[in-house]
Amino acid sequence: MALLELDDVSVTYRIAAGEVPAVRGVSLTLDAGTALGVAGESGSGKSTLAMALLRLLPRDARVGGRILLDGDDVLAMKWGRLRAVRWAEASIVFQGAQHGLNPVQRIGDQIAEPLLVHGLAKPDSARGRVAELLEQVGLPAWRARSYPHELSGGQRQRIMIAMALACSPRLIIADEPTTALDVMVQAQVLTLIKELLAERGISLIMISHDLSVLADVCDRLAVMYAGRVVEHGPSREVFHDPKHPYSAALAAAFPTVGDPVSRLAPKGLGGDPPDPMDLPPGCSFHPRCPVALDECPTLDVKLWPAGPERRAACVHVRPEQAEPAETTLEVS
Amino acid sequence: MTETQAPVEAVGTARPTLLEARDLHVEFPSRGRAARAVDGVDLAIGEGEIVALVGESGCGKTTLARTLLGLERPTSGSVLYGGTALEYGSKALKAYRREVQLVLQDPMGSLNPRQTVYEAVAEGPRIHGLAGEQEIVASALSRAGLRPPERFFLRYPHELSGGQRQRVVIAGALALEPKVLIADEPVASLDASVRGEILALLLRLRDELGLSALVVTHDLGLAWNIADRVAVMYLGRIVESGPVEQVLTAPRHPYTQALLSVLPESPERVVLTGEPPDPTRIPGGCRFHARCQVLASGRAAEAGVDGRCRTEPLSVLPAVPTAQAACHYAAVTD
Numbered sequence: 183m184a185l186l187e188l189d190d191v192s193v194t195y196r197i198a199a200g201e202v203p204a205v206r207g208v209s210l211t212l213d214a215g216t217a218l219g220v221a222g223e224s225g226s227g228k229s230t231l232a233m234a235l236l237r238l239l240p241r242d243a244r245v246g247g248r249i250l251l252d253g254d255d256v257l258a259m260k261w262g263r264l265r266a267v268r269w270a271e272a273s274i275v276f277q278g279a280q281h282g283l284n285p286v287q288r289i290g291d292q293i294a295e296p297l298l299v300h301g302l303a304k305p306d307s308a309r310g311r312v313a314e315l316l317e318q319v320g321l322p323a324w325r326a327r328s329y330p331h332e333l334s335g336g337q338r339q340r341i342m343i344a345m346a347l348a349c350s351p352r353l354i355i356a357d358e359p360t361t362a363l364d365v366m367v368q369a370q371v372l373t374l375i376k377e378l379l380a381e382r383g384i385s386l387i388m389i390s391h392d393l394s395v396l397a398d399v400c401d402r403l404a405v406m407y408a409g410r411v412v413e414h415g416p417s418r419e420v421f422h423d424p425k426h427p428y429s430a431a432l433a434a435a436f437p438t439v440g441d442p443v444s445r446l447a448p449k450g451l452g453g454d455p456p457d458p459m460d461l462p463p464g465c466s467f468h469p470r471c472p473v474a475l476d477e478c479p480t481l482d483v484k485l486w487p488a489g490p491e492r493r494a495a496c497v498h499v500r501p502e503q504a505e506p507a508e509t510t511l512e513v514s
Numbered sequence: 515m516t517e518t519q520a521p522v523e524a525v526g527t528a529r530p531t532l533l534e535a536r537d538l539h540v541e542f543p544s545r546g547r548a549a550r551a552v553d554g555v556d557l558a559i560g561e562g563e564i565v566a567l568v569g570e571s572g573c574g575k576t577t578l579a580r581t582l583l584g585l586e587r588p589t590s591g592s593v594l595y596g597g598t599a600l601e602y603g604s605k606a607l608k609a610y611r612r613e614v615q616l617v618l619q620d621p622m623g624s625l626n627p628r629q630t631v632y633e634a635v636a637e638g639p640r641i642h643g644l645a646g647e648q649e650i651v652a653s654a655l656s657r658a659g660l661r662p663p664e665r666f667f668l669r670y671p672h673e674l675s676g677g678q679r680q681r682v683v684i685a686g687a688l689a690l691e692p693k694v695l696i697a698d699e700p701v702a703s704l705d706a707s708v709r710g711e712i713l714a715l716l717l718r719l720r721d722e723l724g725l726s727a728l729v730v731t732h733d734l735g736l737a738w739n740i741a742d743r744v745a746v747m748y749l750g751r752i753v754e755s756g757p758v759e760q761v762l763t764a765p766r767h768p769y770t771q772a773l774l775s776v777l778p779e780s781p782e783r784v785v786l787t788g789e790p791p792d793p794t795r796i797p798g799g800c801r802f803h804a805r806c807q808v809l810a811s812g813r814a815a816e817a818g819v820d821g822r823c824r825t826e827p828l829s830v831l832p833a834v835p836t837a838q839a840a841c842h843y844a845a846v847t848d
């Protein structure tokens with residue numbers, strides 16, 4: 183049963199210079215109790231999409247399409263209902279938010295604050311709940327008395343996860359939760375996330391530019407390029423056998439240590455990320471694509487079926503005669 | 515110390531040593547104690563060699579790199595360049611900086627937002643009063659892959675992509691025609707897709723200009739991608755070093771084994787727990803013993819070395835290019 187359904191979601195920022203189409207017609211489904219990874223380079227629209235899910239975008243952003251959470255359209259929700267959703271059903275761990283902890287307030291008070299504000303705990307029970315949350319993320323209860331500067335980067339990221347868990351949400355959206363953490367700390371945080379998924383049946387949307395990390399944690403993967411999903415499918419398959427050349431470049435960027443093919447042969451993707459205000463026509467990836475065809479600059483590219491439960495937006499997977507039903511953006 | 519005299523020529527390779535740390539110690543005062551950020555390191559970088567220095571956050575990588583650059587003065591021990599001990603007078607340091615250049619992590623933070631690309635790259639040549647500034651800048655930019663260079667002269671950092679900014683930082687280092695680059699996390703803040711391009715550039719600079727490089731990183735994939743040799747650092751010491759193929763495919767130190775085991779694709783993970791290591795409280799015996807999975811699992815006891823793990827410190831690994839590990843267990847089991 184789908185917990186979250188995105189149907190043709192688009193987000194456009196209006197800025198002085200014009201319009202920035204940051205997300206362009208994304209359709210995706212997240213089943214309850216599963217994890218979806220969203221990959222893509224910086225500026226591809228991952229964070230914008232994440233914030234759109236809970237209507238957390240700035241006022242200058244215009245959102246189109248439908249976002250159904252348990253069948254309820256988030257974009258049409260009244261303010262009161264939306265607030266309830268944000269506190270009780272879904273929470274988001276923002277990119278870089280661990281740097282935003284209040285430096286002069288103790289960790290425990292920062293975790294307790296939303297619980298108190300939203301009447302989810304009484305002042306006398308808040309401390310116990312904070313200890314419980316700290317324990318869930320593998321920190322001792324005495325850490326409640328610490329200040330942020332006394333914690334390492336990984337510990338601060340655990341605090342952010344504890345805060346996201348505070349209201350027992352069914353869905354957690356984690357934006358780059360391990361980027362900039364070192365390998366061992368990243369492993370600790372990923373292990374924690376996997377345990378939470380397995381033990382508490384939480385659903386997860388995790389954003390990263392590291393496909394190997396997403397493949398490790400998530401059931402399914404969606405790869406974004408220039409505001410669009412260009413490939414999606416079961417995560418191991420997308421990672422090990424990408425069908426879209428951009429996914430292939432992302433997958434090759436982090437080598438497998440021990441693989442002779444990548445030894446002294448780093449793989450990159452030439453060219454620059456596209457300017458969302460001046461997107462290349464046809465397949466927007468064509469200026470950087472190593473396998474582009476003559477028709478790509480004018481191609482009307484669709485998310486074509488690319489194997490069981492897989493789709494990719496590339497001419498190389500286009501069926502001989504695409505049937506109308508398969509050319510829609512409807513997904514898995 | 516296991517050796518009284520470190521070799522001037524790296525044993526077993528054709529590469530003569532260019533830059534060397536000899537019994538290096540760097541301490542900082544920290545809340546009334548001494549933080550031994552670098553606590554006895556011998557390390558040699560050969561001509562045209564790329565060495566990766568890996569280890570988790572706070573293990574002393576940046577401090578060691580800064581000391582090799584002359585930006586930090588060792589508490590004891592010395593840095594040798596071309597066999598001569600580094601002098602810390604301002605004139606000597608200035609001359610040294612032409613030879614050994616730093617490439618900083620985070621290109622957004624290291625470029626001045628109000629300075630054009632041209633100005634940023636010209637800064638070094640100006641300080642050193644080099645003639646033919648424009649040609650120097652143009653050639654540095656094109657060697658860093660920004661071509662045609664003139665197109666980038668008047669651009670500001672915010673008008674460039676992350677990968678281009680990192681190339682400008684590298685061009686700034688290349689402008690002085692150094693012999694050694696010391697790069698601290700050169701791709702950590704870059705996108706996956708750009709990462710490979712920058713690493714390929716570092717490899718090309720080595721092949722074409724014979725540059726040596728020390729690349730500081732916690733990314734073992736990066737070491738696999740570009741380094742000839744790897745040195746694994748833990749709490750201020752190098753605990754394992756050797757050729758990349760050997761160390762990264764058959765690691766002998768439990769710490770290296772743990773670092774490799776947490777890579778996404780690996781079968782059995784050893785996720786080290788506990789607080790990050792604290793250089794103001796370096797444990798006695800083997801400095802890794804409190805977190806060591808080999809000791810905790812009883813394997814060290816089976817091999818009869820558990821007592822030594824807890825009490826007997828390991829000697830500093832010498833600056834040799836062959837594979838070596840500072841571990842009592844590794845010493846008796848292979």
Ligand SMILES: Nc1ncnc2c1ncn2[C@@H]1O[C@H](COP(=O)(O)OP(=O)(O)OP(=O)(O)O)[C@@H](O)[C@H]1O
Nearest residue numbers: 542544549551570571572573574575576577578793
């Ligand atoms: N100026 C200083 N004063 C006090 N302590 C310091 C100073 N510089 C570094 N340290 C300490 O020395 C240790 C090593 O720091 P260093 O920056 O070299 O680590 P690193 O390996 O580069 O870590 P990262 O991967 O996070 O960059 C750390 O515990 C750090 O807190």
Ligand SMILES: Nc1ncnc2c1ncn2[C@@H]1O[C@H](COP(=O)(O)OP(=O)(O)O)[C@@H](O)[C@H]1O
Nearest residue numbers: 195202204223224225226227228229230231458
């Ligand atoms: N508040 C905003 N105002 C205008 N443009 C924005 C804003 N936030 C993001 N953008 C633009 O939208 C695009 C997508 O950004 P973002 O969602 O942050 O990407 P990602 O998370 O994938 O790096 C980028 O071109 C970015 O510059």
Ligand code: SF4
Nearest residue numbers: 465468471478496497
């Ligand atoms: S449609 Fe063409 S340009 Fe786009 S990814 Fe496929 S081959 Fe490359």
Ligand code: SF4
Nearest residue numbers: 800806823841842843
């Ligand atoms: S010496 Fe002992 S404690 Fe240290 S790494 Fe080796 S086995 Fe572990």
Ligand SMILES: [Mg+2]
Nearest residue numbers: 228229230277
């Ligand atoms: Mg983002």
Ligand SMILES: [Mg+2]
Nearest residue numbers: 575576577698
């Ligand atoms: Mg560092």
